Amino acid sequence: MRFDDHRVIITATGRDFGRTLAIRLADLGAEIFLSARTLAAAERVRDEIRGRGHQHVHAFACDLTDPASIRDFAADVARHTDRIDVLINNGSRYLQGPDLQSASDADVVDTIASGATGTVLTVKNFLPLLLNSDKPDVVTMVSACGTAGHHRSDAHDAFYAAKSAQAGFAEILSKRLRPMESG
Template identity: 40%
Template sequence: MGRLDGKTVVITGAGRSTGRALAAALADRGADVHLSARDKEQAEDTCRFIKDVTGSSATAYSCDFADLGSIQQFVSNLRAKTPKIDILINSAAMWLSGSFEATDDDHLIAAVNSTVTGTILLTKHCLPLLEMSEDPDILTIVSKSGLALEGQSEPNAAYHATKTAQTAFMNRLRQTHTHIRVMSVFPPDFESDLEYKSSAWSKQPSPGKGKTMTARHVVEAILFALEQDRICTLESLVLRNSASC
């Protein structure tokens, strides 16, 4: 029996990449996984993948985090399926790279709406379900870009702003909702497009210039944080790519 057995987990941004791998890993550890993606077909494909790889079932939802109505409908659908949420994982975000000046205004607005406003609104509307849990957790996958004077050079200024806002929101939530474990994970650049339990998943990359960690390292760090005894909260989990000796 794992420490996540019987836990009801809601994870956003699970249609692809690290969110998909994390959803599979959570289901593999006995969690009752409810996952969302902007495209319902992607979410359903992740559920099929989870069933094939782990033998466990998961529930798929669609949600556009730049749209308030979509968030409200998502939470309404969750309420119809489960009386509580034990763990809320904010994984959905919009990536922005390249020149800030050259970024289309609509893309800037969409990034703020989905990554910042979407995270805030989803958390707000999920709080009543989290309050029904004896041991509620909120975990947000931020980015090194969400740390002051940190982060990769590739994302543009607006992306840094959205991730810094997520950091500030989690920090304040930790102060105001002390009965909830509120955790933020700050990964650097990493190889995100790995399928859970694939042959590439189990490879052990060696540290070195230009080499990065993989989705497996990020997923395992998140599981480590979630599986700690309740006496322990890993408030900020900062991951770094190690250089060769």
């Protein structure tokens, strides 16, 4: 499958899976709007993709724990394009820990804010651009930690909470944003 003429937003592309996903979708022809917590991290990935011969890639800073940063990211993208076809919510800070007491309050807040609140606000702020597409889609990368009954990860309880929130949000979005089927 090719992604020519698709405009794709991917959050948390500074490393790991987000980086790999951005590279692969660019290789498949998509125009990529990538973000990372710092502009330098996003620019590194942008430059790597451009080095592969893809010029339609844009880098932005977006801290998913900061509502103003998410709004600024959406506004900056809107200055580059009138539509987004796919929004990939990849961002959620991973936190490892054997039990609830093993992380600081600040780490718990940051983990839940990036995954849960960050995902909701990213969709909210990009919804106008998505609705301008004739083929809009929202993809949220929910790990097994967001699956009911999963308990085999070394992830901290806060990461489980963030991923469970993402899963619940994705489920309700699929019902509320899907066009009504005629019948």
